[in-house]
Amino acid sequence: MRLIYKIGAFAMVLGVVTMSVAGPPPPTTHKVLIQGFKFVPERIEVAVGDTVVWENKDIVPHTATAKKGFDSKEIATGQSWSYVAKRQGRYEYICTYHPTMKGELVVR
Numbered sequence: 001m002r003l004i005y006k007i008g009a010f011a012m013v014l015g016v017v018t019m020s021v022a023g024p025p026p027p028t029t030h031k032v033l034i035q036g037f038k039f040v041p042e043r044i045e046v047a048v049g050d051t052v053v054w055e056n057k058d059i060v061p062h063t064a065t066a067k068k069g070f071d072s073k074e075i076a077t078g079q080s081w082s083y084v085a086k087r088q089g090r091y092e093y094i095c096t097y098h099p100t101m102k103g104e105l106v107v108r
């Protein structure tokens, strides 16, 4: 009886430890630099719940605008804009001021 209790307690502790190790990773923040009229990195892959921050290092304003999903509007020089990835999908985006600037956000 005493031994069974001990085994039970051990299993419970093991279960708690295993659950905390195997749980989903906590949300993280990813940074995309806007530099030299490019999104760096051009393609970024994140998990649902993660935050993506675009930081404009150029001397002109830019945007990070997807056809569907998100639109930063103007990000001035030295400013940043953050977006929480809520839905899975593949989002191609551009800068509306310089449409040759292209990026891709993949949300897994």
Ligand SMILES: [Cu+2]
Pocket (backbone or CB within 6 Å): 061, 062, 063, 095, 096, 097, 098, 101
């Ligand atoms: Cu731009």
